[in-house]
Amino acid sequence: MSKKTVFITGGAGFIGLHVIPLLLEKDYRIRIFDNMSRGDRGRVNELVATGNVELVEQDVRYGGAVHNAMKGCSHVIHFATVSINKSQADPYESIDINMVGNNNVFAAAADHGVERLVFASSASVYGDPKKLPMHEDDELNPLTPYCISKRAGEDLLGFYQRSKGLSWMALRFFNVYGPGQKIEAYYTSVINTFIQRLRSGQPPIIDGKGEQSMDFIHVTDLAKGVVAALESEQDNMPVNIGTGVDTSIAQLTKILIQAVGTDVEPIFNPRDVLVSRRAADITRAREVLGWEPQITVEQGMNELVKNQAR
Structure with a gap:
């Protein structure tokens, strides 16, 4: 039986490089999709040398590139994003990558009929919370283009679930x-x-x-949460990942x-x-x-x- 392949946007970044070794241990193949603007090329080259990881050096803003690169993949993890501070300095780029990029990845995943898509959402969708601890059903009040795009991403996942049966989990990462x-x-x-x-x-x-x-959530713990979401029996909901x-x-x-x-x-x-x-x-x-x-x-x-x- 051929190995299942996980398509990871932004996979050459900080969190992606902690998730990939866990997936390799579980015998998945990995296809990293990353424009390498912030990626760790040295670490990616080491992973590619294992024979079970490949790099597609492209940008999530290009829907055709995303769709073509995702062919043959069984699972998707969407990490590619513009950071929260950069989104305030340059809302145009933030909307382009975070909104258009989200839609390109989600639409391709729905078209390819992947088994599960895991989206890196953010605790920032809550804004300034009215109470602690923050629960997934609390009111959302995102304050910056980054936070707004994360909330919109969750809503878009719901659209592709309803229209095409996409199975997803949105993980609201804390710090x-x-x-x-x-x-x-x-x-x-x-x-x-x-x-x-x-x-x-x-x-x-x-x-x-x-x-x-x-x-503050340690990246090792968070990476385990990502893998758990990729394989969980339940789906189609946001889940907090914090301590x-x-x-x-x-x-x-x-x-x-x-x-x-x-x-x-x-x-x-x-x-x-x-x-x-x-x-x-x-x-x-x-x-x-x-x-x-x-x-x-x-x-x-x-x-x-x-x-x-x-």
């Missing part, structure tokens, strides 16, 4: 961090920036009072100061912050995917600091 992440990643760049400052003996600078919080723990920026700073082993006090910079607090309700992830996170924030941050020291 992903871990080894291999670029320092400019929007929400979690705070981790890398704090570590860099601490290593050079400088105090971290915290916006506001440091009461704003995030739900359920809200870690304030002030707490994060303490954890990192301890992990780096330095003795400084943070500086507080008075300014407004966009989203005040975040924590995922992960009941659905447990019940539907049989998934829950294993890595605590303390463990993950300590490991990140050790890896960066190498």
Whole structure:
């Protein structure tokens, strides 16, 4: 029996490169579809050398390219996106890649009759939450072109489900961090920036009072959630992928100061912050995917600091 092939847009990026090894362990073949503008070419070349991974260097904005490259694939994971901060600086590119790209990938998946499509949605679809933890059925209030495109992506999946029977899962990623992440990643760049400052003996600078919080999910745990969604018996719903723990920026700073082993006090910079607090309700992830996170924030941050020291 021929191996099943997973088509992964943006597969050469941070999260994709953590998901692919898990899929290879499960004996899938992989077709990475990536324009390589931010991809890790060295790592992709290593994966291609295994014989079970191929790279199609193309852009999700071109529907014909997406459709042709997806031929023969049984599953789709759609990661390709423009980051949240870039979407505010350049809404045109964001709408082009995130909206047109979403539609190209979803339409092709529906036309090819794939078994399952997993979409990287985002916790940012909730906007500033009215209550914690944030549940999938809560009101959505996306605030930027990026967040709006993620919500629209979920709605588009519903359209292709109704019109063509597409089977999908939309994973609302919370604040992903871990080894291999670029320092400019929007929400979690705070981790890398704090570590860099601490290593050079400088105090971290915290916006506001440091009461704003995030739900930091380690990329290793998140990757397992993606694979679980690809193979879950249930489908056609959004699922939060987080830890359920809200870690304030002030707490994060303490954890990192301890992990780096330095003795400084943070500086507080008075300014407004966009989203005040975040924590995922992960009941659905447990019940539907049989998934829950294993890595605590303390463990993950300590490991990140050790890896960066190498």
